[in-house]
Amino acid sequence: MGGESRYEIAQDAYMKIVLHALKHKSSAVNAVLLGRVSPTNDAVEITDSVPLFHSHLGLLPQLEISLILIEEHYAAKGVNIVGYFHANERFDDYELSGVAKNVGDHIYRYFPQAAILLLDNKKLEALPKGKDRSPVMQLYTRDSSKNWKLAGGEGSSQLTIKEPSANAVLLDHISTEKWQDVVDFDDHLDDISKDWLNPELFK
Amino acid sequence: MVSKTEETQLSNLETQVDNGGGGAWEYLCLVRKLKVRRSDRVLKHGLSILNDLKKRSSLGPDEWTLYEQVAVAAMDCQSLEVAKDCIKVLRKKFPESKRVGRLEGMLLEAKGAWAEAEKAYSSLLEDNPLDQVIHKRRVAMAKGQGNVSVAIEWLNKYLEIFMADHDAWRELAEIYVSLQMYKQAAFCYEELILSQPMVPLYHLAYADVLYTLGGLENLQNAKKYYASTIDLTGGKNTRALFGVCLCSSAIGQIAKGRNKDDKESPELQSLAATALEREYKQKASDKLSLLTAALKGLKVSS
Numbered sequence: 001m002g003g004e005s006r007y008e009i010a011q012d013a014y015m016k017i018v019l020h021a022l023k024h025k026s027s028a029v030n031a032v033l034l035g036r037v038s039p040t041n042d043a044v045e046i047t048d049s050v051p052l053f054h055s056h057l058g059l060l061p062q063l064e065i066s067l068i069l070i071e072e073h074y075a076a077k078g079v080n081i082v083g084y085f086h087a088n089e090r091f092d093d094y095e096l097s098g099v100a101k102n103v104g105d106h107i108y109r110y111f112p113q114a115a116i117l118l119l120d121n122k123k124l125e126a127l128p129k130g131k132d133r134s135p136v137m138q139l140y141t142r143d144s145s146k147n148w149k150l151a152g153g154e155g156s157s158q159l160t161i162k163e164p165s166a167n168a169v170l171l172d173h174i175s176t177e178k179w180q181d182v183v184d185f186d187d188h189l190d191d192i193s194k195d196w197l198n199p200e201l202f203k
Numbered sequence: 204m205v206s207k208t209e210e211t212q213l214s215n216l217e218t219q220v221d222n223g224g225g226g227a228w229e230y231l232c233l234v235r236k237l238k239v240r241r242s243d244r245v246l247k248h249g250l251s252i253l254n255d256l257k258k259r260s261s262l263g264p265d266e267w268t269l270y271e272q273v274a275v276a277a278m279d280c281q282s283l284e285v286a287k288d289c290i291k292v293l294r295k296k297f298p299e300s301k302r303v304g305r306l307e308g309m310l311l312e313a314k315g316a317w318a319e320a321e322k323a324y325s326s327l328l329e330d331n332p333l334d335q336v337i338h339k340r341r342v343a344m345a346k347g348q349g350n351v352s353v354a355i356e357w358l359n360k361y362l363e364i365f366m367a368d369h370d371a372w373r374e375l376a377e378i379y380v381s382l383q384m385y386k387q388a389a390f391c392y393e394e395l396i397l398s399q400p401m402v403p404l405y406h407l408a409y410a411d412v413l414y415t416l417g418g419l420e421n422l423q424n425a426k427k428y429y430a431s432t433i434d435l436t437g438g439k440n441t442r443a444l445f446g447v448c449l450c451s452s453a454i455g456q457i458a459k460g461r462n463k464d465d466k467e468s469p470e471l472q473s474l475a476a477t478a479l480e481r482e483y484k485q486k487a488s489d490k491l492s493l494l495t496a497a498l499k500g501l502k503v504s505s
Contacts, residue, residue: 026240028381056408058380060415065445068497069490089381090349098383189442193486 020051033083051184087119242279
């Protein structure tokens with residue numbers, strides 16, 4: 001595996017997980033990233049995401065159930081789990097936690113180009129002030145010594161958003177508090193009538 | 204900890220107040236009673252009462268409680284000027300008050316002036332070494348600065364003295380889980396179950412931690428605690444029902460190689476599976492086929 005993979009995340013998948021993090025500002029949250037390898041180039045297309053939990057991220061039972069149900073749903077569409085998104089509890093915490101690495105390792109076993117995305121709070125905070133089109137998250141990929149390395153700089157992997165105006169749309173949603181409508185797996189397990197697919201979120 | 208009925212009551216009131224239907228004071232009292240964190244709304248609705256002279260004076264002595272509640276909410280929303288104003292009013296009314304002193308310490312925290320906040324709290328503790336709120340503020344400060352090991356150490360010291368503080372045990376357990384220190388988290392839940400054996404949340408959390416620890420004995424115990432959760436919640440807890448199925452599957456995997464009597468009676472898991480399918484059919488029918496496939500994959504059939 002060379003060091004450079006390209007990752008492209010779809011606007012809706014991107015906004016969903018950022019809004020989820022904003023819904024639960026005082027907790028760590030996570031999400032699963034779904035997609036496929038592009039048939040034309042070698043890039044990983046993240047086409048969708050499912051927000052998972054906002055409490056007890058380090059416990060296995062709910063993670064296992066959610067992954068089973070999610071895989072079951074998406075496999076029928078030819079889409080697999082390609083990565084994991086994590087947002088730390090504290091604003092200035094840029095460390096990739098053990099929980100994040102473990103989930104990442106698990107996904108890597110089935111998808112060697114797996115990525116971990118970590119929410120970049122400072123970038124998110126600065127969003128209204130600039131015209132930054134890059135995603136407000138850090139990208140981590142596995143290197144040859146089985147460690148998760150932060151991508152950045154020349155010759156390394158990079159993450160882009162498919163639609164260039166995604167951050168503008170995101171800011172719009174933030175101003176209307178759209179995050180209230182995001183349903184995650186925790187919400188579903190507390191009330192199964194809540195749909196973790198969020199089908200109406202961006203309609 | 205909030206029950207489902209309380210949660211519904213709260214969100215109904217919330218919607219009512221948000222849409223101008225009145226009931227702001229009831230809402231604020233309920234938030235205080237349930238100890239939930241709704242700082243943006245508390246700030247907005249609390250201020251609307253405080254800034255209206257007529258409404259404010261109709262509160263009588265509760266006016267000061269509201270100032271305190273709004274001050275804390277303001278700090279949570281980083282509206283530090285509002286917080287400062289509220290605290291000033293309280294200071295004027297209660298010049299010798301330690302309770303106001305606590306708020307002043309919290310304001311220093313909110314500003315990020317950690318060292319000064321620490322000094323303020325230490326001096327308050329000198330006069331009153333058994334002030335639980337201040338002890339917990341110091342733990343919160345350590346956690347907020349990222350000193351998790353210090354937070355754990357102080358929280359443990361706190362619990363040696365105040366071992367009946369259930370919220371503190373829960374906080375400690377959650378910190379341990381976030382650090383993947385599952386054995387220590389299990390200990391916390393054991394303490395909670397010992398002191399409050401009828402609270403299903405603790406049984407459920409304990410079961411989750413045991414399952415995460417893994418190994419045959421832990422899985423068998425996890426299954427027992429999922430079962431007791433189901434018992435205590437009248438079979439309505441989806442997580443516990445899933446937990447039973449996961450445990451049965453995992454135990455089945457381990458016991459496959461062995462010929463001992465670790466083979467469980469299948470009734471519990473088939474009952475759980477039936478209950479889940481019934482629930483999904485009723486409330487989430489579009490997900491029923493996913494559920495059935497998942498249960499099949501766990502080799503659990505109803």
